[in-house]
Every structure is written in structure tokens, then in C-alpha cells.
Amino acid sequence: MFTSMAAFVDDLQAKGRYTFTLAEAMDANQRSAIAREAALRRLKQKGRITSPRKGFYVIVPVEYREAGCPPANWFIHDLMQFLGQPYYVGILSAAAIHGAAHQQPMLFQVVTDRPTRQAQAGRVRIGFHKGRHVEQAPVIDIQTETGSMRVSTPEATAFDLVRFAPAAGHIGNVVTVLRELAEKIDPQRLAELVDLYALSDVQRLGYLLEQLGEKRLAAPLAERLTAWRSHAPWPMDAQVEQDLALSRVLVELFGSEMVTKTVAFRGGTALHKLFFPTPGRYSEDIDLVQITAGPIGPILSAIRTTLDSWLGEPKRKQSQGRVTMIYRFETTTRPIQPLRLKVEINTREHFTALGIRRRPFQVDSPWFSGQAEIGIYAIEELLGTKLRALYQRKKGRDLYDLWLALTSLEVDDAKIVDCFGRYLGQEGLAVSRAEFEENLEGKFQNRAFLEDIGPLLPTGVSYDVAQAGALVGQKLVAILPGEPWRGAEGRGDR
DSSP, X not given: OOSSHHHHHHHHHHTTOOEEEHHHHHHHOOSOHHHHHHHHHHHHHTTSEEEEETTEEEEOOGGGTTTTSOOGGGTHHHXXXXXXXXXXXXXXXXXXXXXXXXXXXXXXXXXXXSOOOXXXXXXXXXXXXXXXXXXXXXXXXXXXXXXXXXXXXXXXHHHHHHHTGGGGOSHHHHHHHHXXXXXXXXXXXXXXTGGGSOHHHHHHHHHHHHHTTOHHHHHHHHHHHHGGGGGOOOSSHHHHHHHHHHHHHXXXXXXXXXXXXXXXXESHHHHHHHTSSSOSSOOOEEEEEXXXXXXXXXXXXXXXXXXXXXXXXXXXXXXXXXXXEEEEEEOSSSSOOEXXXXXXXXXXXXXXXXXXXXXXXXXXOSSOEEEEEEEEEOHHHHHHHHHHHHHHSOOHHXXXXXXXXXXXXXXXXXXXHHHHHXXXXXXXXXXXXXXXXXXXXXXXXXXXXXXXXXXGSOTTXXXXXXXXXXXHHHHTGGGSXXXXXGGGGGOOOO
């Protein structure tokens, strides 16, 4: 027990401690609360202590009286423990500690897991930046005059310089600091961090490192993404990156309880990702269907909570019965190309002909690994909706998908046609064999329909659209109700 606050402070400093809390001060001195507050106020007025946060005090040694506070690294660890927040010293402050800054930044920069207002004591200012993976980010413990503090590794610092670019100054300053930091960065450790950061941050960092001539650092970043090529047989690296991002989206989405219980996966991407051993064509869309009627807001919030942290903020569109979110990003490989990933939710078709079932899906790559049980329609129902798409729109990919399924999967043709009819019935429509045959023949006169599928096919795959049309006509369209289309009799070979 101490007779005065001054004696308590002197004792702490003698023991090498430079911080204390109001609770500790109360335990050390049994005077009234008013008397204690007055004593602490007098010590602050004399410059003996300072308080960067209410209830937290820093002892100011004589050599720092003019500055009004010792350096932030003397007390940042204790302050963050007092606040109950994970943290690390990052951005320019970390770069300076690693010897990669011309001068100490004016603001001591700390990354934590929540919005936190700036702290100031004397001339010392501490800026806080909200990070998404603070506790997973690699750090090193740096010894200070009073203990230690957590500092981001050179690799994590490089990512943060790009992610928090405004806090790091103009882009020219980011480049300057990266140039000096590069010699401290380990390529493998840098590549191992890509799943902690937004895809756009990975891409920007890779680009800047390439511009600096640091190919030893940039190449592993790109390789983490393009290693997916064995699962995505597309001719362009950009397509491989996009395919991997799409695959991760599926795992992340159906890892969310809200998404899993409210939507199901449908469309061409569902067909190629979940039913074929290797995707038969490239896709950049994810089509979801709201299983039961209800507010769409909670579903959108769950999707954005899952995806925005690494894909960025999407552009949202809403029309009757449909909500679309489009994410845009760039490739990590040269040449830099824009990519997009569309997540679309059908909010009006709360109907299933054959029920929803779960199908496992797994991603295993150096960039991301994970698995999920995805809510999906039966293969015949998927193909029934694909047959509807073939009838209602002019996309050659619909014909290709049907042809590929009919030639490589065991399916029940009659069930496909039955599902097609039931879905049309939900719209109050019915289509006869003749109507479908005439419709399909018209599409074969449409150049856009015929050329739609070409850029989406894997390298070396040959596809005969006429043969595909004949097969779909024979196995599916021919069992629709009604007589054949009379115009088909004299059309000859296409």
C-alpha cells in the first residue's frame, strides 16, 4: 500500500514498469476516488504521467518530458492488452522496424480486429487499422525498452502496404518501401499468405513486385493460383485463376449455415463442377435459387460476409425475381486482365421437381483448400432446366451442356423431359415437339448461337454443333408431346 500516487508511480518505474491502469492505482492507494483522481490529475499536469486511453496510464521518464510521452513501442503491447484486442504493429511502422523506410512515420501504425479511434499522448500518435485476419497474420516479437511487441513479418508487411495503401502514402512511396523491404522477404513465406488477403491485394502486390524486377517474389504468388490448371484445363492463365476463385466461392458460400439452408446451386456451372470429373467448359457465373419464399436481405448479407473480405465489394443489381452481385478483380499473372465473377439468385422459383440433395465438393490447391456439402438439384432436373434454357434463350452453351451430359453421364431422358415440362408448367406454358424443333432450327441460323461455345472449351476439345443438335433432338425433343415439325422434313443437313 502506498501513501501517495507519486510513490506508487516511482515504485513502478524503479521496477522497470512504465504503464498502469486505474484499477491498479485504486488497489495501490486506499484514498477516496476523488482524492485519487486529483492525485493522478496533478501527476499529469506535472508531465509525470500521460493517458492515451481513459483508465490507462503511461509513466513519462525525464528524458521524454518535453515530448510528453515515451515512444509508442514502450507501451503498445500493454495498451492493446488493456483494450482486450489482438494486434500487431504494421504498415510503415513495421517496414521501418525491418529497415525499409527512409524515416519513422509520423503516426505509429497498428493493425487490430475492429475499428478503433486514434490514440494520442503528448507528441505520440497511434493510428489503428482494421484487419480481417489479425490473429492469423504471421508476426515476430520484437524486444523493446520495456518488454516486447508484436510486429508483422516482412512478408505480411508487404501485403499490408498494398492493402492499406492510403495509410502508406502515395503509390510511389509504397513502391519505394517495397523496394527496400524486398531483400528481407522470403518468396515461399510470401506465397503462403495469399489466402489471408483479398485477391485484389495479391494481384496488386504481384504486379508491383514485377515492376520492381522482383520476379523471385512475384512468380510464387502467381504459381499459387495457376497450380490449379490440372483441375481447370483452360488455355489462358486468367481463366485458371478465375476458375479457382469460383471454386473457392462455392466452398465458402456453402460453408455458411445461412446460405446452406436457404439456397441451392443450379445452372451450367453446377453441372460442370459437381457432375463431370473435369469441367467441360469455362464458366464465370454461379446461379443460386432461393429454396423457399422469404426476405432476401439476410441471404445477401451472409454471402457478402463470406466473400467481400477477399473479393472486395460487389456491384449489385436487382430485377423482378432476380438479384445479382458482380465481383471484379484482376489477374496476378501478366498480362494483367480484368476478371469478373457473378453470383445470381433466382428469388421467385421456389420449386423443385425431384428434390434437393447434398453433393460433396472439394478444393485442394496451394492457394486455398476446403470442402463443403453443396445443395444441388438432381441431374435430370438440372438438365430439364437446361433444356428450358435452350428453348428460351440463344446460348450455344446450353446445347453443348445437354450434349455432353447425354454422351458422358447416365441419365433418364424421360425424367429430363418431364422436368422440362413441369418447369414450363410453373410459368403457365407448354411446348410441343414441333414448336421446340422449329425453335431449335431457328437458332442454327443464328451466328451468335453457333459461336457462343467456342471460347469456353478446353484446349484440344472438338465439338460438332450439328451432331449435338441431332442428338438432343433425337433423345429429348422427340419425346415431347405432339407431332414433328413439318419444316424439319425438307431441311436436310445443317
